[in-house]
Amino acid sequence: xxxxxxxxxxxxxxxxxxxxxxxxxxxxxxxxxxxxxxxxxxxxxxxxxxxxxxxxxxxxxxxxxxxxxxxxxxxxxxxxxxxxxxxxxxxxxxxxxxxxxxxxxxxxxxxxxxxxxxxxxxxxxxxxxxxxxxxxxxxxxxxxxxxxxxxxxxxxxxxxxxxxxxxxxxxxxxxxxxxxxxxxxxxxxxxxxxxxxxxxxxxxxxxxxxxxxxxxxxxxxxxxxxxxxxxxxxxxxxxxxxxxxxxxxxxxxxxxxxxxxxxxxxxxxxxxxxxxxxxxxxxxxxxxxxxxxxxxxxxxxxxxxxxxxxxxxxxxxxxxxxxxxxxxxxxxxxxxxxxxxxxxxxxxxxxxxxxxxxxxxxxxx
Numbered sequence: 001x002x003x004x005x006x007x008x009x010x011x012x013x014x015x016x017x018x019x020x021x022x023x024x025x026x027x028x029x030x031x032x033x034x035x036x037x038x039x040x041x042x043x044x045x046x047x048x049x050x051x052x053x054x055x056x057x058x059x060x061x062x063x064x065x066x067x068x069x070x071x072x073x074x075x076x077x078x079x080x081x082x083x084x085x086x087x088x089x090x091x092x093x094x095x096x097x098x099x100x101x102x103x104x105x106x107x108x109x110x111x112x113x114x115x116x117x118x119x120x121x122x123x124x125x126x127x128x129x130x131x132x133x134x135x136x137x138x139x140x141x142x143x144x145x146x147x148x149x150x151x152x153x154x155x156x157x158x159x160x161x162x163x164x165x166x167x168x169x170x171x172x173x174x175x176x177x178x179x180x181x182x183x184x185x186x187x188x189x190x191x192x193x194x195x196x197x198x199x200x201x202x203x204x205x206x207x208x209x210x211x212x213x214x215x216x217x218x219x220x221x222x223x224x225x226x227x228x229x230x231x232x233x234x235x236x237x238x239x240x241x242x243x244x245x246x247x248x249x250x251x252x253x254x255x256x257x258x259x260x261x262x263x264x265x266x267x268x269x270x271x272x273x274x275x276x277x278x279x280x281x282x283x284x285x286x287x288x289x290x291x292x293x294x295x296x297x298x299x300x301x302x303x304x305x306x307x308x309x310x311x312x313x314x315x316x317x318x319x320x321x322x323x324x325x326x327x328x329x330x331x332x333x334x335x336x337x338x339x340x341x342x343x344x345x346x347x348x349x350x351x352x353x354x355x356x357x358x359x360x361x362x363x364x365x
Contacts, residue, residue: 028203110138162208
């Protein structure tokens with residue numbers, strides 16, 4: 001694309017989009033969701049500024065997780081670690097335990113690394129621009145833009161899944177995802193106002209979450225019905241166009257839940273790098289393809305009266321996993337690094353959802 005055609009394209013997008021922000025912000029002022037990390041429009045109008053720590057923490061938690069799931073975790077985290085300095089001083093195991101159940105555990109490791117960088121190198125203050133924020137651990141294109149826009153008022157295009165859906169419908173973008181993302185970003189950039197860019201980004205998120213939903217969008221309630229091309233064509237649910245999904249591979253393995261007579265379970269720490277890194281688990285085998293996966297009693301970490309209790313299935317982003325669950329009651333000391341976790345402390349252990357499911361299967365016998 002030549003420079004002249006790019007200038008014309010930018011001007012056209014700006015002309016199409018210039019009326020969108022005022023209508024959307026007017027709607028947001030009346031209908032903004034009340035979220036524990038958010039400064040609402042009424043507070044903002046009184047001069048209340050968002051706390052960058054709370055904005056950052058919520059955005060990290062919300063990556064690939066729903067608002068409903070995040071709320072209680074966010075409230076527990078901020079009650080326990082109310083500032084980035086407090087979080088930076090926390091022990092790794094405490095944070096991993098508090099994170100357990102949110103999934104994608106690399107986020108928790110990056111959370112600690114980022115908090116320690118901000119506390120140690122930035123005096124406890126988050127950088128104020130998307131470009132600077134992106135240099136911190138665990139902060140990519142979307143997260144840096146969201147924090148910079150919401151916490152610091154930088155005019156930058158913020159694009160999450162909800163905003164992708166709203167934008168592809170507004171402009172009837174036929175290019176499938178993910179190839180459409182540069183086009184979507186151009187449109188969002190053209191729509192983003194210089195004044196209240198953070199509120200605009202949150203308004204787009206709220207519109208996608210409550211009105212412009214994946215199925216049966218409530219178009220009669222939408223403040224952007226007029227300029228929406230998908231609505232005009234009667235094709236709202238056709239957008240965003242997505243490329244065909246690839247079939248996920250399947251992996252298998254085995255997990256061994258050893259239980260003492262007093263109910264304590266033998267746990268160990270997974271390696272820091274790799275899937276569920278740094279989290280706790282009953283000993284498990286490698287997770288391999290179905291043709292060469294390690295299963296069966298012969299794969300047990302130590303001799304005991306192992307009984308097959310069942311299996312658990314769990315879906316990860318890039319593969320589906322099936323684990324045989326083996327259970328044994330034993331009073332013999334377990335070899336290798338690990339610890340006996342009393343039954344009444346299991347809730348505080350940094351056990352991922354998968355491991356808690358396996359323990360549930362083992363103890364249900």
